[in-house]
Amino acid sequence: MIGAGYVGGVTAAGLARFGHTVSIFDRNPEAVPRLLGGKPLFFEPGLEELIASGRDQLVAAGSIGEAVDDAAVVMICVNTPDSGTGAIDLSFVRTAVREVAGATSSGPMAIAIRSTVIPGTTAQVDATILAPLRAGGRQIAAVANPEFLREGRAVADFLHPDRIVVGDDDKWAGDLVASLYARTPTTIMRMTRSSAELAKYMNNALLATLVSFSNEMADIAEAVDGADVTDALLAVHADRRWHDREGRWDPGILGYLWPGCGYGGSCLPKDVKALRAEASALGLTVPMLQAIDAINESRVAKLAQIALSSLPDPNSAIAVLGTAFKAGTRDERSSPGLRIASELKRRAATVLTYDPLIETNGGTGESLTEVLSKTKVWIVATLAAEFESLPDRAVEHGAVLIDARRRFAPTSRGYRGPGLFRTSTDS
Numbered sequence: 001m002i003g004a005g006y007v008g009g010v011t012a013a014g015l016a017r018f019g020h021t022v023s024i025f026d027r028n029p030e031a032v033p034r035l036l037g038g039k040p041l042f043f044e045p046g047l048e049e050l051i052a053s054g055r056d057q058l059v060a061a062g063s064i065g066e067a068v069d070d071a072a073v074v075m076i077c078v079n080t081p082d083s084g085t086g087a088i089d090l091s092f093v094r095t096a097v098r099e100v101a102g103a104t105s106s107g108p109m110a111i112a113i114r115s116t117v118i119p120g121t122t123a124q125v126d127a128t129i130l131a132p133l134r135a136g137g138r139q140i141a142a143v144a145n146p147e148f149l150r151e152g153r154a155v156a157d158f159l160h161p162d163r164i165v166v167g168d169d170d171k172w173a174g175d176l177v178a179s180l181y182a183r184t185p186t187t188i189m190r191m192t193r194s195s196a197e198l199a200k201y202m203n204n205a206l207l208a209t210l211v212s213f214s215n216e217m218a219d220i221a222e223a224v225d226g227a228d229v230t231d232a233l234l235a236v237h238a239d240r241r242w243h244d245r246e247g248r249w250d251p252g253i254l255g256y257l258w259p260g261c262g263y264g265g266s267c268l269p270k271d272v273k274a275l276r277a278e279a280s281a282l283g284l285t286v287p288m289l290q291a292i293d294a295i296n297e298s299r300v301a302k303l304a305q306i307a308l309s310s311l312p313d314p315n316s317a318i319a320v321l322g323t324a325f326k327a328g329t330r331d332e333r334s335s336p337g338l339r340i341a342s343e344l345k346r347r348a349a350t351v352l353t354y355d356p357l358i359e360t361n362g363g364t365g366e367s368l369t370e371v372l373s374k375t376k377v378w379i380v381a382t383l384a385a386e387f388e389s390l391p392d393r394a395v396e397h398g399a400v401l402i403d404a405r406r407r408f409a410p411t412s413r414g415y416r417g418p419g420l421f422r423t424s425t426d427s
């Protein structure tokens with residue numbers, strides 16, 4: 001396993017639980033000792049227990065060479081960040097594949113790219129890095145095996161995945177990667193490498209579409225006298241075509257068909273931009289992806305404006321509650337809450353932040369009660385359970401509550417819609 005972040009850490013622990021011996025390397029010297037010690041550099045519920053259950057099968061490697069020695073499958077789980085232009089930076093993947101290919105090993109080796117990479121990447125690294133080795137007689141090939149886990153539920157997602165996608169152009173290599181998952185009941189979907197890579201992007205682009213669609217519908221509802229987007233969307237959710245035949249299934253996908261402060265995290269924003277950049281590079285115009293991204297970006301300024309216009313006096317402070325990109329994680333990458341906080345600071349507002357899972361909390365380490373007592377406008381940016389009582393507390397404090405996730409019932413406790421976000425002063 002190359003990379004011991006969210007994806008590498010969970011994949012390594014899951015495969016060890018299935019009985020495989022997993023040798024794991026990360027170029028950050030702290031990452032593997034922390035992971036195997038049960039205290040990863042990141043927070044993922046249940047991971048500590050999963051590691052403990054397969055601990056004997058997990059081996060810390062001091063170098064890539066040591067990690068891949070005797071390995072039949074090498075999984076590349078390194079980061080693929082935004083390069084700054086929207087396109088993803090594939091240099092970490094290429095470096096890792098090059099280092100793996102350069103290490104000596106005997107026997108056939110399948111290199112599975114688990115990182116999210118634009119379609120064509122696996123075939124390209126195969127052609128440029130591995131084909132010369134094959135020409136020299138080595139049995140080595142690259143396979144696309146994208147990861148679909150959700151942070152906060154990554155352990156369950158790994159052990160009971162919705163799907164396992166294996167893309168290969170060399171059947172023996174695809175078979176080798178597929179064999180790792182023999183212990184999961186999930187059907188393995190085999191396809192070409194580019195289809196597998198595209199499947200990951202399509203999945204995230206669809207989730208982002210639902211969020212931006214819901215936010216655009218919220219903008220329309222806001223302009224229509226008497227309309228509340230959440231009441232209307234609940235009627236859409238009731239459509240039987242979203243459910244099983246008995247209407248009992250409550251698909252998690254409907255959580256995305258809901259308005260709020262936009263999608264965030266390490267995947268959706270990056271993946272939508274990367275797919276868009278790749279489409280442009282291919283000479284395509286992709287108005288839908290452009291709109292999804294633009295609608296999402298516009299939430300930050302819109303919400304900041306609502307907060308500023310809700311201030312009882314210009315010196316009052318604003319609380320942003322929830323700085324992880326969603327509840328149940330400590331991951332603050334592309335977090336809507338943090339982006340709103342920086343936009344407010346850019347506009348010279350005084351902002352305090354709080355998140356139940358992040359101890360430092362913007363450097364102050366203050367409790368929720370302390371943050372609430374110093375602020376007059378509260379923006380709820382995640383669905384953390386600790387925020388459940390905020391409508392009542394807002395009434396007690398005389399604070400304006402901005403329900404940026406549209407979590408609270410529209411008519412509850414005197415809070416009124418419609419509006420992009422419900423506040424106690426909406427009219």
Ligand SMILES: NC(=O)c1ccc[n+]([C@@H]2O[C@H](COP(=O)([O-])OP(=O)(O)OC[C@H]3O[C@@H](n4cnc5c(N)ncnc54)[C@H](O)[C@@H]3O)[C@@H](O)[C@H]2O)c1
Nearest residue numbers: 003004005006007026027028078079080092096115116147
């Ligand atoms: N986090 C998620 O929810 C998630 C879900 C599905 C897919 N993905 C994708 O999986 C990939 C990894 O995401 P992540 O969240 O695990 O990232 P991460 O930043 O948590 O972890 C990546 C790790 O790779 C290590 N690394 C980078 N280059 C290396 C090298 N040459 N050798 C050894 N280690 C190296 C880094 O030190 C880091 O610890 C990305 O492409 C991401 O888009 C992430």
